[in-house]
Amino acid sequence: MKPLLLASSNPGKLREMLSLLEGTGVQLITPHQIGLDLVVEETGMTYAENAAVKAQAFAHASGLVSLADDSGLEVDVLGGLPGLRSARFAPQPGATDADRRAYLLERLCSLPRPWQAHFHCTVALAAPGRPVRFTDGDCFGEIIPDERGSQGFGYDPIFFIPELGKTMAELSMEEKNQLSQRTRRAVMATPVIR
Numbered sequence: 033m034k035p036l037l038l039a040s041s042n043p044g045k046l047r048e049m050l051s052l053l054e055g056t057g058v059q060l061i062t063p064h065q066i067g068l069d070l071v072v073e074e075t076g077m078t079y080a081e082n083a084a085v086k087a088q089a090f091a092h093a094s095g096l097v098s099l100a101d102d103s104g105l106e107v108d109v110l111g112g113l114p115g116l117r118s119a120r121f122a123p124q125p126g127a128t129d130a131d132r133r134a135y136l137l138e139r140l141c142s143l144p145r146p147w148q149a150h151f152h153c154t155v156a157l158a159a160p161g162r163p164v165r166f167t168d169g170d171c172f173g174e175i176i177p178d179e180r181g182s183q184g185f186g187y188d189p190i191f192f193i194p195e196l197g198k199t200m201a202e203l204s205m206e207e208k209n210q211l212s213q214r215t216r217r218a219v220m221a222t223p224v225i226r
Contacts (some may be wrong), residue, residue, distance in 0.1 A: 035059040039090035039100035041071070044185035049099070052209045061096065068094055074102065079154035080115065080166055087158035103153035105187045107136070107175060109143045115152075118187070118202055129186050136176055137190065147175040151192065173200075183208070 036058045038049045046062055053060055063070060072089045076082040079102040086100035104118035114121035114136065121127075122135040140147050154168040171193075181190035181201030188200035200208065 035061050037061045037063065037066070037068075037090055037094050037096040037098040039063070039086050039098040041069075048205075048208065051205045063090070066094060074116075076102070077116075079104065079152060079168065080156065082116070083154045083156035083157065083166070087156040087164060091158040091160050098158040099155065099157050099159065101153055101155045102219045103151060104186065105136075105149060105151055105191065107140070107147055107149040109147055110139060113139075133179065133190055135189060136175070136187070140175060141177070145174075149173060149175050151187075151191065159190050 034101075036053070038046055038053075038060060040046055040049070041063060041149045050060055050062075068090070070090060071095055072086045074082040074085070082102035085101050086102070087098045090098035090100065102116075104115045105114040106115050114132075118132070121148035124131060124212065126174060127135070150170045150172045152168065152170050154166060157165045171190050173193040175187075175190050176192045176199070177190070180187050180192075180199045180203075181203070183203060183205070184199075191200045192198070193203075196203070196207075198207075
């Protein structure tokens with residue numbers, strides 16, 4: 033099996049990627065497994081730029097083909113915010129996921145519903161000495177004012193998918209793998225390394 037380094041230190045992202053890519057015939061490796069403690073600053077102006085810089089940094093540091101993503105929640109009535117800054121949206125330093133959700137709902141409370149939104153994700157696959165490859169996708173839904181579910185992270189408890197009648201945080205990992213913007217794109221990227 034060819035090794036693939038999942039270029040993230042985010043436990044939620046790693047759980048999703050490991051679950052989806054299981055059984056693909058690729059040896060999945062986390063940074064922790066190889067003793068790689070790498071922090072890559074997301075300074076890009078696009079999801080692709082951020083995903084590429086992470087994938088390339090991990091590929092360079094490890095010598096392994098590396099898969100990274102950058103994703104964000106885009107809310108229509110906020111002109112696409114929080115977008116690229118989804119993980120850093122709340123104004124206070126050291127904000128938690130709960131802080132970010134609360135801040136988003138505070139920004140939305142005076143605006144008419146439904147609060148249409150989508151998660152956008154760009155996945156980058158980098159191998160030493162080769163061009164970076166990309167794929168991306170979106171998952172559409174709406175923001176709701178009350179948190180539901182405990183299976184997700186980030187904005188998942190307030191991201192509602194009307195056709196399923198559930199938030200992302202209420203979905204099982206199997207359901208999320210069938211729907212998720214990140215994992216759907218990761219599966220499409222894996223044949224590149226074979």
